Amino acid sequence: xxxxxxVRPEVLAPKKGNWLPRAWLFVAPFLLFYVAFLxxxxxxxxxxxxxxxxxxxxxxxxxxxxxxxLIRDPDFWASLWHTLYxxxxxxxxxxxxxxxxxxxxxxxxxxxxxxxxxFFLPYVLPVSVVTTGALWLLDTNFGIINYLTGSTISWFQxxxxxxxxxxxxxxxWTVGFNMLLFIAGLQNISPEVYEAAAIDGASSLQRFIxxxxxxxxxxxxxxxxxxLIAQFKIFDQVYLLTQGGPYNSTVVVLLYMxxxxxQQNRGGYAAAVAVALLIIxxxxxxxxxxxxxxxxxx
Amino acid sequence: xxxxxFSFLRLTCTVLTIIMALxxxxxxxxxxxxxxxxxxxxxxxxxSFVPLPPNFEAFAYVIENSPIFRWYFNTVLVASVITVVSxxxxxxxxxxxxxxxxxxxxxxxxxxxxxxxxxxxxxxxxLFMLMNQMHLVNSHLGVILPQIATPLSVIVFKRFFDQVPKxxxxxxxxxxxxxxxxxxxxxxxxxxxxxxxxxxxxxIGAWNNFLWPFIVTNSTPMLTIPVGMTQVQxxxxxxxxxxxxxxxxxxxxxxxxxxxxxKRVTQGVVxxxxxx
Numbered sequence: 418x419x420x421x422x423x424v425r426p427e428v429l430a431p432k433k434g435n436w437l438p439r440a441w442l443f444v445a446p447f448l449l450f451y452v453a454f455l456x457x458x459x460x461x462x463x464x465x466x467x468x469x470x471x472x473x474x475x476x477x478x479x480x481x482x483x484x485x486x487l488i489r490d491p492d493f494w495a496s497l498w499h500t501l502y503x504x505x506x507x508x509x510x511x512x513x514x515x516x517x518x519x520x521x522x523x524x525x526x527x528x529x530x531x532x533x534x535x536f537f538l539p540y541v542l543p544v545s546v547v548t549t550g551a552l553w554l555l556d557t558n559f560g561i562i563n564y565l566t567g568s569t570i571s572w573f574q575x576x577x578x579x580x581x582x583x584x585x586x587x588x589x590w591t592v593g594f595n596m597l598l599f600i601a602g603l604q605n606i607s608p609e610v611y612e613a614a615a616i617d618g619a620s621s622l623q624r625f626i627x628x629x630x631x632x633x634x635x636x637x638x639x640x641x642x643x644x645l646i647a648q649f650k651i652f653d654q655v656y657l658l659t660q661g662g663p664y665n666s667t668v669v670v671l672l673y674m675x676x677x678x679x680q681q682n683r684g685g686y687a688a689a690v691a692v693a694l695l696i697i698x699x700x701x702x703x704x705x706x707x708x709x710x711x712x713x714x715x
Numbered sequence: 716x717x718x719x720x721f722s723f724l725r726l727t728c729t730v731l732t733i734i735m736a737l738x739x740x741x742x743x744x745x746x747x748x749x750x751x752x753x754x755x756x757x758x759x760x761x762x763s764f765v766p767l768p769p770n771f772e773a774f775a776y777v778i779e780n781s782p783i784f785r786w787y788f789n790t791v792l793v794a795s796v797i798t799v800v801s802x803x804x805x806x807x808x809x810x811x812x813x814x815x816x817x818x819x820x821x822x823x824x825x826x827x828x829x830x831x832x833x834x835x836x837x838x839x840x841x842l843f844m845l846m847n848q849m850h851l852v853n854s855h856l857g858v859i860l861p862q863i864a865t866p867l868s869v870i871v872f873k874r875f876f877d878q879v880p881k882x883x884x885x886x887x888x889x890x891x892x893x894x895x896x897x898x899x900x901x902x903x904x905x906x907x908x909x910x911x912x913x914x915x916x917x918x919i920g921a922w923n924n925f926l927w928p929f930i931v932t933n934s935t936p937m938l939t940i941p942v943g944m945t946q947v948q949x950x951x952x953x954x955x956x957x958x959x960x961x962x963x964x965x966x967x968x969x970x971x972x973x974x975x976x977x978k979r980v981t982q983g984v985v986x987x988x989x990x991x
Contacts, residue, residue, distance in 0.1 A: 439894060443811035444823065447804040450864035454842065455830050461841035474844040521732045524725075528733070534977055535736035538743065541973040541980070542966045543923040543941035549948060549962045550746045553955050559758045561745055589742070594984060601985040636990060643988070650834045653925045657945060671836045678840050679930075691837035698834065 465688035472684045483689035493690060495665070496673035497697070499580065503651050503669060506584035508644040514588060515595025515640060516633075522596065523603050533600070537593030544590070548657035551586045573659050576666040583658050583667060590654075591647075595640050602636030603629070638709035645705055649698045670694045743966075750774065750959035757955040773956035774964075777947065783964060785936055786943040791968075793855055793928075793939060794921040797862045802914050805865065809872030810898045814884060827866040835861075839930050846931055857931045858939065862921055868913050871986050875906045912983030915976045919969050940965045 466483055470476030487493055522533050539547065554562050557571040572582040606629065614624050652671035655661065661668040661676075668676075670690065678687035749757050750773055751766035777783055812820060842861050843852070851857035879902060887897050903910060928939045935946065944961045951957050973980055 440811045440815040440817035443807040443894065447808035447864060447869065450804065450860070451830065454861040455833065455864055456826065458838045458841035458845065459833055462838060465841060472843065473847055525729065525732065530977065532732060532736045534974065535740050538740070538970065538973065541919050541969045544925045545941045545944050546962045546966045549944065549958050550742050553749065553959065554742055554745055561762060564762060597981055597984050598988050598990060601990040639988060650836045652836055684840055684844065687840050691840060695837050699832065
């Protein structure tokens with residue numbers, strides 16, 4: 418291993434022999450936790466998917482049997498479809514609303530901080546607080562939303578409305594995060610660019626379309642990608658709001674995995690579901706990443 | 716004339732923004748409002764929009780009939796330990812990755828990125844089995860251990876450490892300072908604000924974590940607040956004032972932490988995303 422050229426050799430040379438153990442002393446504590454509770458389980462989940470283990474890990478090797486079953490399992494495909502539907506309902510809307518809120522907030526001066534915290538505050542609350550509130554506000558008979566709007570929809574019990582309702586709750590809860598990233602992105606745009614455009618006679622709409630949007634695109638693509646990864650993992654809100662119902666219409670992949678593991682006691686099969694999700698996520702993110710890189714280079 | 720119209724437009728825009736912000740806060744207000752209403756008044760029509768006079772029955776009931784303070788204690792303990800240990804090991808790891816040259820460094824960097832990609836949710840089955848074998852199901856340690864290693868903190872700290880001039884360390888080493896000295900007396904003080912930011916984010920994240928405590932604990936006295944409050948919900952059935960009271964109690968710590976350390980949280984989120 419060669420030393421970096423910018424490091425003065427006379428300082429490092431005498432201690433070169435000590436480098437390896439000393440560096441590992443610094444890395445070891447983190448690595449210990451990292452390997453034990455992330456790398457090892459990652460390998461283990463792949464191994465388990467080839468076994469018929471129960472949830473305690475007892476079982477034997479059965480080859481590809483779990484995967485064969487998985488491909489023919491209509492409930493798995495349904496859960497995948499529900500997850501994709503949820504992604505469709507959240508990723509782009511959550512990004513768009515975040516961008517819109519960021520535009521509103523950045524033009525404020527004295528009110529900026531209080532307004533920013535109003536939009537961000539839900540994000541720091543536990544998911545169960547958010548879902549408790551949602552179940553109360555959106556209650557069919559006594560919820561304030563139905564009272565104010567006069568609607569009689571059973572938001573979380575109607576198969577048509579359950580998933581959109583979960584999506585709206587999710588956006589309300591998490592959009593503050595996207596907004597913060599967009600605010601940072603908007604602030605990174607130098608005001609001189611706007612001034613130059615204004616001198617050239619560009620209207621504010623033109624400045625928005627030809628300066629703001631393209632210059633904030635790196636942040637947009639980042640937010641889209643983070644959103645995609647986050648929403649693939651949807652579990653908490655669905656579990657707490659609908660438990661997968663009505664009629665299993667909101668069973669997402671992780672919820673299906675959870676049921677297989679902890680209710681059916683099928684650890685091996687659940688591991689196969691987890692691996693399938695992992696692979697689909699990686700492929701999905703890679704495609705999204707490539708697509709957005711392509712746009713960026715144009 | 717034009718500037719006059721312009722400022723009118725600006726004013727309208729500002730007013731709309733304020734209305735939107737209030738609408739955004741309304742659900743939180745409504746939960747607080749309900750928690751201060753008597754159970755029978757929560758379903759009265761028309762609903763009352765101001766909890767006057769405030770009724771503390773729901774809070775009293777919850778405090779008396781659920782182990783909510785025990786859950787508080789669990790959550791404070793778990794979130795504090797996770798924050799301190801996680802930040803400490805991340806700082807040390809980032810220091811080594813930033814300024815030391817050693818075998819395996821490239822491999823660690825790749826692992827960090829990989830770990831970043833692996834969703835925790837897909838890992839809960841082997842993690843549960845592991846905790847089961849170690850007899851750590853239903854223990855604080857079982858909740859804590861898997862939440863210590865956060866690659867994101869290492870990546871953020873490394874990026875900040877990379878910007879510290881190498882001369883600082885060289886000068887200190889010539890004076891005979893050890894690397895621990897350099898880390899704690901130079902690197903950490905210089906990056907105090909981002910460390911604070913990441914610590915607060917880690918704390919809020921650990922406090923709010925639902926999935927893992929939900930999987931690894933099931934005995935009532937071991938639950939954290941976010942998991943415990945769902946028990947209250949199912950135990951009371953339709954009892955909106957009581958569930959709202961629990962929700963208020965569960966949100967107060969993180970909400971206050973955020974409102975006090977607002978700027979730090981913002982800085983941390985933005986740094987973690989790599990925008991600044």
